[in-house]
Amino acid sequence: MTNIVDWVAVDWGTSNLRAWGIAPDGSVALERQSAKGMGKLTREEFPAALIEVLDGVTAAGGGALDVLICGMAGARQGWLEAPYLETPTDLRGLLAGAVHPTMPDGRFAPAILPGVCQKAGADNVMRGEETQLLGLAALEPGFSGMVCMPGTHSKWARLSGTRIDHFSTAMTGEIYEVLRTHSVLRHSMNGDLDGPGRAEGFIAGARAGLDHPEQLLGTLFQVRASALLSNRQPDWCAGYLSGLLIGTEVASNRHLIGQQAVPLIGSPSLCALYAQVLEMIGATGLPQDTTNIVLAGLKAARSYAA
Amino acid sequence: MTNIVDWVAVDWGTSNLRAWGIAPDGSVALERQSAKGMGKLTREEFPAALIEVLDGVTAAGGGALDVLICGMAGARQGWLEAPYLETPTDLRGLLAGAVHPTMPDGRFAPAILPGVCQKAGADNVMRGEETQLLGLAALEPGFSGMVCMPGTHSKWARLSGTRIDHFSTAMTGEIYEVLRTHSVLRHSMNGDLDGPGRAEGFIAGARAGLDHPEQLLGTLFQVRASALLSNRQPDWCAGYLSGLLIGTEVASNRHLIGQQAVPLIGSPSLCALYAQVLEMIGATGLPQDTTNIVLAGLKAARSYAA
The missing domain is CATH 3.30.420.300 (2-keto-3-deoxy-galactonokinase, substrate binding domain)
Structure with missing residues (x-):
């Protein structure tokens, strides 16, 4: 080099x-x-x-x-x-x-x-994701539809070619972290979080979130109650919390998802979880190579000089 | 004495x-x-x-x-x-x-x-609130209906005389605290949280929570976005967060609230906020004297010896 x-x-x-x-x-x-x-x-x-x-x-x-x-x-x-x-x-x-x-x-x-900011309807802001969205537009010319960008603050954006029409932010990743670290739920996630129970907990949580996104404040406590009453182990509890939050996020965007596949831009492991939850509602998530997307976005941004 | x-x-x-x-x-x-x-x-x-x-x-x-x-x-x-x-x-x-x-x-x-625990449907647990519920039953003989107990972990219980039929837990108070202290939202709540903007923010947040409880993961981020874009001050942001969470909690229990007033058992300031949100949906909250309730519960518990 x-x-x-x-x-x-x-x-x-x-x-x-x-x-x-x-x-x-x-x-x-x-x-x-x-x-x-x-x-x-x-x-x-x-x-x-x-x-x-x-x-x-x-x-x-x-x-x-x-x-x-x-x-x-x-x-x-x-x-x-x-x-x-x-x-x-x-x-x-x-x-x-x-x-x-x-x-x-x-x-x-x-x-x-x-x-990019949004003032009509509800205030919202993004920094960095706009460049990824331009990268997606460059790599998939003519794409029009919802794009999901899982992460600490997940973004859901409606893209039409190189235009962002609307977007929202879900604090999913950060809420997982603060609850796992600082709330009473931490007592139920003290141990190996990546054991075999995680996948089962994830599906149970995702199902609860998809079915009742309006009950999140209540279903969150079930992580603790399930550990106390049903002897759920830390891996199951961590999977349940993760699935519950992602399921709730997907449910709250369900009305915006059309027939076409939803591009997923984020870490591969997180995108795989979102793809799994999207599949549970009959939709399809398409994980993207995020490095390619960012690079394509910066190249495209430079190519459209003022 | x-x-x-x-x-x-x-x-x-x-x-x-x-x-x-x-x-x-x-x-x-x-x-x-x-x-x-x-x-x-x-x-x-x-x-x-x-x-x-x-x-x-x-x-x-x-x-x-x-x-x-x-x-x-x-x-x-x-x-x-x-x-x-x-x-x-x-x-x-x-x-x-x-x-x-x-x-x-x-x-x-x-x-x-x-x-008291619950295993049918969804796992749940309470410790202490059951005695308060018995106290309410002793002070209001024949009461039958929903009782709301605001707090770190709010309880909503369906009481029939001295019988608890069903209850749920909402992590409202704890989520307010962990987000205010540990999340990105803390940047927007750095200052005097009890200024005159708090009441206005509370109503805006409560309205958002009542209207769209299924959008909580998204509306939470508006605390941050409103501070950045609309120059919302710490007192407004703290009020919005509080109102959003309480509004979401009340909305998720709305289908269980009948025509009669809902007894509220908790700190007076918190009960006043819940009463305000209940009023926004045309319901009535009745703050109780919590010390009286606890004492009545312990006396009643002792009176029903095995």
Whole structure:
């Protein structure tokens, strides 16, 4: 691999960052990673973190190397706040909305892409997912429909080509974590959470969530009650909690899912669980290669210059 | 007040304990409190905690002083696990199901009342609330209907006289706390949470929860999005979160609420919020004096000896 590239694509999330050097022919010439996610940096530490991860990388044509960044680096508590495009919005306008943080020297010319917000109906925000959605639009030209992006804060977006019409956020992943770690339910998940009971618990929880999403505050407590009364083990309880939350999330979006398959963008293990729950309601989830999607999104964003 | 009593009533919860010395005529002769709740004690520390809080208290007739205890002291992680009566169950059977922990000397004769469990349909458990329900039945003879007990783990029980037919648990209070403290929503609730915006946020959240209880995982994120996009302040956000959760809880029990008023047993401030939300759906909540209810329950439990 060479350190001389045309430009650099960066996905700068809360917990880490990934950078890809793109060759003049569009191929990936180098790949770098760093644990210096937005959540671990003060505003002043971003330039050094970028310089560190791009150590020795230079521009093919000489001069400043373009670095195109998506994700939480553009959040209010990040490097430099990037604006939001407001739905409905054509994602080909991402680069035109980018902000340009200053660097201590002229080697790198970073630009941070905007997020997308929604004000009509209910307030909502995304940062990073918009670039993935543009990547999906680039890889699947003409796709129109719901896209599900499982994670800490799952996004469900209605995409029409390169346009986002509407989206919502479900706090599914974060609620799983805070309940498992900080609530009374932790007493029932003290042990091996990945034992053979997990799959059975997952299906029972998903069924409860799909059937009665409006009862979530009540069914959550059944994790504890089932451990006390039915001797459910930690693996079953963890599976039940996970299935209950994902089932509830899928049920609350059920009216938006049409006949076509739902692309799933997220970690492979999480996407497999969502695909399983979608199958329980007769729908189909299609897990995507998230790295490909992000790269395609950053490339597409750069290609639609203002 | 005298230290010579007929027996002692104790409500031993997770975070503290309250004890009342009952005179032969049934009046309260003395009242004691301690911060030594079940959650702060190892199994071995319970006898000393009881002796400490009852320092100097003796039986009117001489001999061992009866101490009747309800609540979490009877939990698996408490002093001595008390059994559960299973729904449907007549609460006049509480004393017959009590367990008797041993003491280092013969001054006190403690008995811990059982909790109530439910296995038909969905597993569920309560400890302490069953005594309050018996107290309500004693104070309102012939009452039949839904009772709401707001708190960390809110209970909704269908009571017919002294019989519990069915109940559920909503993790409303605990979810408010873990989200406020440990989730991304904490960034939007960093400041004065009791400002004038709280009441307005509460109503907006309650409306959202009542209208769409099945969308909870999504509407929760609007606390954060509203702070970012609509400049909502910490007091509004805290009110919205509280209203959203209580609204969702009330909506999920709406089909069980009949024409008559719903007794509310819990802290006065929390009961007032539930009464407000019940009013939004045209129902009526009737806050009870919880101390009276607990005392009446312990007295009633003692009166129905096996």
